Amino acid sequence: MIARYLYAVLVDHTATIASIRLHLAGPMQPLVRAGQIRGYRYGGSFTGAWDRGYDPQLDPRNRRPCPDCAANTASDAGTCLTCTTGEPGTTVVADPKRWAPHPGDIVPLTQLLHPQWRYPKGTTPHAWVDLAGIVQIGPAPAATGENGDELTPPALLQVFDDLHTGSRDPHVAIPDWPHPRFDPAAWSVAVVDAGH
Structure with missing residues (x-):
């Protein structure tokens, strides 16, 4: 690493x-x-x-649609826990190089x-x-x-x-x-x- x-x-x-x-x-x-x-x-x-x-991590340019809830903030178990921070339905681009x-x-x-x-x-x-x-x-x-x-x-x-x-x-x-x-x-x- x-x-x-x-x-x-x-x-x-x-x-x-x-x-x-x-x-x-x-x-x-x-x-x-x-x-x-x-x-x-x-x-x-x-x-x-x-x-x-x-x-x-809050910059919209560094966010992408949440892969776990297809950007609709809901999953089979209820509210999506993956995209709870920032713009709902999105997650931060994990690689800072991007x-x-x-x-x-x-x-x-x-x-x-x-x-x-x-x-x-x-x-x-x-x-x-x-x-x-x-x-x-x-x-x-x-x-x-x-x-x-x-x-x-x-x-x-x-x-x-x-x-x-x-x-x-x-x-x-x-x-x-x-x-x-x-x-x-x-x-x-x-x-x-x-x-x-």
Whole structure:
């Protein structure tokens, strides 16, 4: 079985659902070629992880007719128990690889840099990826707040500091090019499901 990990991947602020594959290829394909990961998918099993108002299992695009009651919410034993959550007569598409892409999985970097930003419980990234490479974030930080939100871990704070100071260059894969000073507003972060 392949283990799934949430990777935070730096992409240009112009990235959209329609263009995200191209934006992810540069930083993620070297990891696949080097055998560090088996594959990756935008969102995937982490679809909606940083969007508190979104539940992929309730998204109509991620539901299909219930196979147990033929979408009529009744079975031979009475009320169908398979399709009790969400839209009656439907069940969630079980494979996250088939979930509809969610625009909330592309987050402006400035949002993550805000001092009040907290990761919803269990969604702190396992790794940071940009064109300069990968940084393993390590174990999840201690929860904070009543709802269990998580602080940005020290390893990720260091990445942010290195980007600001120029000691980490997200343009490194573009040789002999005058690299502009790092501007957080020019970047977004994509939620990526990476498999090991």
